Amino acid sequence: xxxxxxxxxxxxxxxxxxxxxxxxxxxxxxxxxxxxxxxxxxxxxxxxxxxxxxxxxxxxxxxxxxxxxxxxxxxxxxxxxxxxxxxxxxxxxxxxxxxxxxxxxxxxxxxxxxxxxxxxxxxxxxxxxxxxxxxxxxxxxxxxxxxxxxxxxxxxxxxxxxxxxxxxxxxxxxxxxxxxxxxxxxxxxxxxxxxxxxxxxxxxxxxxxxxxxxxxxxxxxxxxxxxxxxxxxxxxxxxxxxxxxxxxxxxxxxxxxxxxxxxxxxxxxxxxx
Amino acid sequence: xxxxxxxxxxxxxxxxxxxxxxxxxxxxxxxxxxxxxxxxxxxxxxxxxxxxxxxxxxxxxxxxxxxxxxxxxxxxxxxxxxxxxxxxxxxxxxxxxxxxxxxxxxxxxxxxxxxxxxxxxxxxxxxxxxxxxxxxxxxxxxxxxxxxxxxxxxxxxxxxxxxxxxxxxxxxxxxxxxxxxxxxxxxxxxxxxxxxxxxxxxxxxxxxxxxxxxxxxxxxxxxxxxxxxxxxxxxxxxxxxxxxxxxxxxxxxxxxxxxxxxxxx
Ligand SMILES: Nc1ncnc2c1ncn2[C@@H]1O[C@H](COP(=O)(O)OP(=O)(O)O)[C@@H](O)[C@H]1O
Ligand SMILES: [Mg+2]
Numbered sequence: 285x286x287x288x289x290x291x292x293x294x295x296x297x298x299x300x301x302x303x304x305x306x307x308x309x310x311x312x313x314x315x316x317x318x319x320x321x322x323x324x325x326x327x328x329x330x331x332x333x334x335x336x337x338x339x340x341x342x343x344x345x346x347x348x349x350x351x352x353x354x355x356x357x358x359x360x361x362x363x364x365x366x367x368x369x370x371x372x373x374x375x376x377x378x379x380x381x382x383x384x385x386x387x388x389x390x391x392x393x394x395x396x397x398x399x400x401x402x403x404x405x406x407x408x409x410x411x412x413x414x415x416x417x418x419x420x421x422x423x424x425x426x427x428x429x430x431x432x433x434x435x436x437x438x439x440x441x442x443x444x445x446x447x448x449x450x451x452x453x454x455x456x457x458x459x460x461x462x463x464x465x466x467x468x469x470x471x472x473x474x475x476x477x478x479x480x481x482x483x484x485x486x487x488x489x490x491x492x493x494x495x496x497x498x499x500x501x502x503x504x505x506x507x508x509x510x511x512x513x514x515x516x517x518x519x520x521x522x523x524x525x526x527x528x529x530x531x532x533x534x535x536x537x538x539x540x541x542x543x544x545x546x547x548x549x550x551x552x553x554x555x556x557x
Numbered sequence: 558x559x560x561x562x563x564x565x566x567x568x569x570x571x572x573x574x575x576x577x578x579x580x581x582x583x584x585x586x587x588x589x590x591x592x593x594x595x596x597x598x599x600x601x602x603x604x605x606x607x608x609x610x611x612x613x614x615x616x617x618x619x620x621x622x623x624x625x626x627x628x629x630x631x632x633x634x635x636x637x638x639x640x641x642x643x644x645x646x647x648x649x650x651x652x653x654x655x656x657x658x659x660x661x662x663x664x665x666x667x668x669x670x671x672x673x674x675x676x677x678x679x680x681x682x683x684x685x686x687x688x689x690x691x692x693x694x695x696x697x698x699x700x701x702x703x704x705x706x707x708x709x710x711x712x713x714x715x716x717x718x719x720x721x722x723x724x725x726x727x728x729x730x731x732x733x734x735x736x737x738x739x740x741x742x743x744x745x746x747x748x749x750x751x752x753x754x755x756x757x758x759x760x761x762x763x764x765x766x767x768x769x770x771x772x773x774x775x776x777x778x779x780x781x782x783x784x785x786x787x788x789x790x791x792x793x794x795x796x797x798x799x800x801x802x803x804x805x806x807x808x809x810x811x812x813x814x815x816x817x818x819x820x821x822x
Contacts, residue, residue: 334723338721338724338725354728356724356725356726356727357727358727361725362721362722362725363717364722366579366718367721368716368721368722369719370719370736370737370740371741371817371818372740372815372817372818381726381736382726383724384736385723385727385728385732385736386727417817418817419817504573537704
């Protein structure tokens, strides 16, 4: 569904060039849930924006559904760290925004979409809040609205950039479980950025570990724990612990001063003054 | 959330809509009381400082005449203010679209704004005669700057995350403009309107000092010539009332049009 071949991204920063991503080769299968994990600044958001078509890569090729990405696609939705709701629109009208912007191209009538919006709001426990304004909702509720908005056009691909990281732990767990349910129901392909190991293990079929400066793929870890998974009471505690430990080691590696993998000598041109 | 800020205490006096009406009235009444007290305590001559009562009596000596003059000033004020919106908002919208245009236009705007308006009142009469046009143009000149600046400021305040959202939805430039940027700028545009409306009233008075035969500014000028301080005070009071009414009309309009903006303080 998503294919990245030799993708790299170099930014012209104020103090010379910054290599945000380098040599990213990744293939995400249809219906797969992939989480990207890494320290902040290692290029996770940049990678998502490349897939979303919000940013053209400086090298390599990005494909979605077999087509090269040239701009935002209507079957790909993006969810941000913050809810990004329009403050003057009611909850329902915020959820309907993608349909409204895409008018003329919708494959169902507006009324059908409105029913779908109500259905989605109910799914995330927001029935009865359709006419409220965003500022009347808590942060967690706002992020649920944002989730509904990204689902309204039945996307084939959902790109989620740390969508739950600004929420309290309890709400985050709830939303993670809801997202799993939605994923199992709709078989959407999801790329989910996080810096929480717990979240990565709970949600992912595969975890891609990125290393910072330049952002490279450190390792891809498969997670074969059966779904639905939940935090807390879990029949597979030992597996969860093993995988979490492994991810932790991978993320911490650079810091603990372990020698790099042989052959990973950094080229001279990357050493910044 | 990292900085500790002391929250203002929220009570009935800060939150209730009744208090929102009653408190300003109490403030005004206190000021008038002080004024009255001063005129009585120091037995000030009415031709120096009339008491509030003198002013009220003066108004009722010729209410029809004074109200008619108020109407004249009010009309000029509103016409000039609306004209400033019609011209100023589009100019601001064009300016913010390009950095080059903005750099070209700002010094010019600043220059026009820094001209003392009283100085050009006679010129406006020379150019446009004694009718209402020089008055309307004066009001326009007074209002123009705050409206342009606040609109431009508002148009530049769109959060990047919302812009990115619109991009990710493949919104056209027109959609991004109308569905996001302009809507987001509305509270700031209204702030500009509220600043401008008070200046508009001042503008109408200034213009009526020169080459006018009508309006509250003319009344004030005439009363100066005949040392009728009480009449001047009656006209000034009417001007204040007009200013306050226009300002609160805008506040109400804002509440009605932008209910979402109230909680953003
Ligand atoms: N538009 C940009 N211009 C310049 N540098 C950028 C830009 N976007 C991101 N970067 C840089 O690229 C690197 C990766 O950023 P980002 O993808 O946001 O990381 P993450 O999401 O993993 O925290 C950072 O060093 C950041 O400073
Ligand atoms: Mg990021």
